[in-house]
Amino acid sequence: MEPITNDWERAVAFHGHSCPGLAIGYRAAKIALRELAAARAGDEELVAIVETDACGVDAIQVLTGCTLGKGNLLYRDYGKHVFTIGDRKTGAAVRVALKSGAWQEDENYRNLRERVFNGQATPAEKELFDRYQEQRLQFILEAPEEEIFKTEHVKLAMPAKARLFNSVTCAYCGELVAEVRARVKEGRYACIPCAENYSRGWGVK
Secondary structure, three states: OOOOOOHHHHHHHHHOOOOHHHHHHHHHHHHHHHHHOOOOOOOOOEEEEEOOOOOHHHHHHHHHOOOOOOOOEEEOOOOOOEEEEEEOOOOOEEEEEEOHHHHOOOHHHHHHHHHHHOOOOOHHHHHHHHHHHHHHHHHHHHOOHHHHEEEEEOOOOOOOOOOOOOEEEOOOOOOEEEHHHOEEEOOEEEOHHHHOOOOOOOOOO
């Protein structure tokens, strides 16, 4: 197995494949770290707010060290390729947003993508789609950043660091749940899925 020698290869290895979406997060992370003069976070030195759950978030995690598990990756469900990285030590933050012109999709491309994802594409169509994707990937990786990203230093109210919470046992499924996320149902602790299951008590032992 060949050694992984650079950040792009590490991002691809983590994500599982290379694609234009991953390249967006990779370029955004590189820009943010440069603008902040920061290195990858070993703990919670940096915080990332991502406005998409698409492929690019994996590159953000790999390059910045901001991860869901450490609590310094925050997801906002806005459906936008926008990434804000903040440095707790300096208080500085950078917002990197994909420009609309960098992600143009004509009707032919959208139809082709739909056929590929629905399993209806012919081998020739799959090959054509792969060529389109490779062209988009290379453009995102190589284009001057000012052509594809809007980068700005912003004020960011740094979120509190991740906390550890006691666990309680859900009285309905028997599984552990963080106390701060537990609900009370019929006077007993319940996890969110059990609390939302409105059964009026029938079948509960």
